[in-house]
Amino acid sequence: MQTTMAENKNTKQPEKAVKNQDFDLQASADRASDFYSKNKNVINIALLAFVLGFGGYFAYKRFVKAPAEEKAQVAIFQAQNFFAADSLSKALNGDGNNYGFLQVIDKYGSTKAGNLARYYAGVCHVRLGEFQKGIDQLKQFSSTDIVISSIANGLIGDAYMELNNAADAVSFYKKAGASDNEITSPMYLMRAGLALEKANKPDEAIAVYQQIKQKYPRTNEGREMEKYLARLGVVK
Template identity: 60%
Template sequence: MVENKTDIQQPQGAGQGPKKSRDFDLESSMHNAEDFFQKNKKVITIGLVAVVVIVGGFFAYNRFVKGPNEQKAQEMAFPAQHYFEVDSFKLALNGDGSNYGFLEVIKKYGGTKAGNLAKYQAGVSYVRLGDFQKGIDLLKEFNANDLLVQSMAYGITGDAYMELGKDAEAIEYYKKAGNYNNNELTSPLYLFRAALALEKNKKNDEAIEIYKQIKDKYPTSQEARNVDMYLARLGVVKE
C-alpha cells in the first residue's frame, strides 16, 4: 500500500508542480494589471479622453473652423485682388474704406491658403510701391505649392534686394528663383539677372558659368539669344 501511494504521489507532484507555478504567475500578473488600473484609473481615463478629443478636435477644426475661415478669407481678399490686377497697389494693401485690403486679410486669416496668397500679393505691392524691405519681409513669409509662383516670389525678392543695393542677397535669390523650378519662363529670366549681378560685382567666372547654363538648358528662351554677346564681352569666344 505504501509503495502504491508513493507511485501515485510522485508523478502527480512532478507533473503538476511547474503547471501550478505558471498558473500562479499568470494569475498574479493579471491581478497586478487590475491593481495598476484601479490605482491609476483617473489618469488613464483622462489620457484616453484626451486622445479622443485631439483626434475629434482635428476633424472638427477642419470642418467647422478651417473650412469657414478659408471661405471668409477668399471673400475678404476678392476686392483687394481686383485692385492688385489693375495695379492699384495702395488700395490692394489697405482697402478702399468699404472693402479690406491684403494686410487685413493677412492679419485675420494669415494661416489660410487665401491669406498665404495675400502675403505674396502684398509683398509684390510693396515692391511696386518702392517699399522694398516690407516687400521682402512678406515675400519671405509666403510659401507656395505652385512651383512657378514660388520661383517668382524668389525672383521678386531678388529684385527688391538689388534696389536696396544688397547685391549678394539679390544674387542668392535670383539663383534660388532660377533653379527652383526648371521652366522656360522664369528660370532663364532669373538666372540671367543673377549673371548680370555677378558681372556687375566682378565675379566674371560665376557669371560665365550661368550664361552657359542658360545657353545649354534653355536654348529657345529670349535670354539665350543674347547670351553669346554677354559671353563675348567677358572674353568667351563663340564656339
C-alpha cells in the same frame, strides 16, 4: 503496463502546462489591474486628452478652419479687383468698405487666402517702391507651384537689387532659377549673372551664363548667352 503508465505520464504534462499558463495569465492580469488602480488618474487623463485632441482636430477643421477659409476668400476678392485695376494702394489697404491684402493677412493670415494675400501684398509693396516691406511679405509666402514660387523668389531678388544688396539678390535669383523650368529659370539665372557682373564677380557670372546656355539653349536667354559670354572674354 509500462506503456499505460507512460501514456498517463504524457497526458498529465499538458494539464500541468495549462495550469502554469493559467497561473501566469492570472498573475499578469493581477499585476495589470494593480498598475491601473495605482495609476488610473494619470491613465484616464491621458486617454481623455487623446480623445479630445483627436476629436478637437476634426472639430477645428470643420467648425473653425473651413468657415475661416470661406470668409477669407470673400475678403480677398475685392482686393484682387483693386490689384487688377492697378489700384495698388487700395489693394493693400482697402477702401474703407472692403479689405485690402494687409487686412486679409491680419485677420486670416493662417488660411490659404491669407497666404495668397502675402504674395499680392509683396508685389504691391515692390511696385510702390517699398522694397523691404515687399521682401518681408514675400518671404512669408509659400507655394507648391514651382513657377509661382520662382516668381516670388525672383521678385525678392529684384527688391534686393533696388536696395543695392547684390549678394542677397543673387541668392534669391539663383533660388528662383533652381525651380528648373523653361518659363522662369533662365530669366532669373540671367538676372543672377547680371547681378554678379555688377558685383564685379565675372567668373561667377560666366558660370551662370554657361549654365543657361547648356540647360536652356532653346529659350530667348539661352540664345543670347554667346553674346554675354563674349562680353566677359569667353569665345568659342
